[in-house]
Amino acid sequence: MVIDREEVSTSSKVAAGLINPITGRYLSKSWRIDETLPVAWQFYRGLERRTGSRFLHEMPVVRLFKSDDEVSRWEKRQANPAYQAYFHADPTPWFESEAVECSLGGFATKHSGFLDVETFLAASRQAFANAGCYLAGDSWSGIDAGLTVYCQGHEAQGNPLFDWVPFKSAKGEILSLLIDAPDLPRDRIYNRGVWLLPSADGKFRSGSTYAWAPLDCIPTSAARESIESRLREWLRVPFEVVDQRAAVRPIINASKVLMGRHPAHDDLAFFNGLGSKGVSNAPFFAAQLADHLCGKGLIDPEVDIRRNL
Numbered sequence: 001m002v003i004d005r006e007e008v009s010t011s012s013k014v015a016a017g018l019i020n021p022i023t024g025r026y027l028s029k030s031w032r033i034d035e036t037l038p039v040a041w042q043f044y045r046g047l048e049r050r051t052g053s054r055f056l057h058e059m060p061v062v063r064l065f066k067s068d069d070e071v072s073r074w075e076k077r078q079a080n081p082a083y084q085a086y087f088h089a090d091p092t093p094w095f096e097s098e099a100v101e102c103s104l105g106g107f108a109t110k111h112s113g114f115l116d117v118e119t120f121l122a123a124s125r126q127a128f129a130n131a132g133c134y135l136a137g138d139s140w141s142g143i144d145a146g147l148t149v150y151c152q153g154h155e156a157q158g159n160p161l162f163d164w165v166p167f168k169s170a171k172g173e174i175l176s177l178l179i180d181a182p183d184l185p186r187d188r189i190y191n192r193g194v195w196l197l198p199s200a201d202g203k204f205r206s207g208s209t210y211a212w213a214p215l216d217c218i219p220t221s222a223a224r225e226s227i228e229s230r231l232r233e234w235l236r237v238p239f240e241v242v243d244q245r246a247a248v249r250p251i252i253n254a255s256k257v258l259m260g261r262h263p264a265h266d267d268l269a270f271f272n273g274l275g276s277k278g279v280s281n282a283p284f285f286a287a288q289l290a291d292h293l294c295g296k297g298l299i300d301p302e303v304d305i306r307r308n309l
Helices: 033-051 068-077 081-086 115-132 152-158 221-232 276-294
Strands: 002-005 056-058 061-064 104-110 114-117 134-136 148-150 172-176 189-192 194-198 206-207 240-249 258-261 268-272
Touching: 033 056, 033 115, 033 276, 115 134, 152 240, 152 268, 172 221, 194 221, 206 221, 221 240, 258 276, 268 276
Parallel strands: 002 134, 061 189, 148 268
Antiparallel strands: 056 114, 061 104, 172 206, 172 240, 189 194, 194 206, 258 268
């Protein structure tokens, strides 16, 4: 039985759902991406077929360089065989737009894109409801559970069963934009300080920010100004902000997934710490946890809550 409080603002509902194998200021491969990415693509495509919905959008992430240091760092990265499956050898076609500043060049990733997380959640919720195993609200009345898995995001910090987990959650904010610019392509995601991706409603989304206090879902003017100013550094066309949303990412110390049975209670389990890479990581680790709880395998020691106290 899935029990969901159906809150309006959660990190999953606000998240852009980026899938990006090469990220960060150091242009590094995402953690364990070689294992997690194939499972994620297979899972989401399979669920699209099962539900008749579309929520997975494959497209390159076009990373625009903003300094000579990034150019030099990328020259080393692209010579590394471990990276070569994840970028286009010739990125030139992805820079043919006068709407963006790309004087220093950049690169374009493969096996990347974004998950329309709200649509994915709605399709999943309906599939669970059709199967008779979905309960809206927070009442467990009448449910005799032999095993309970807590998937509470950052709110697990307030659960007395898991309040000892070393959370380092961060508030993030994103903007929804109207951009009237025919020259701005909708078949790619741009990233230079902030990302810009097309959304299904014809708008664009841009973000994001990190703040460690307060951990609430209230949009702020400071975050909006930060995103807008960074976006204007490279986007050459005007835009209008039509919406702003905020939520709290569930980040655990070392920014890794943490899961498994409670150290003292075999009938309680934990699945959390998905953070900003949740779309890529969730299918792989959820399957591993499910297998373990059904007696079919072990949890990787790197993410096992019993080994990371």
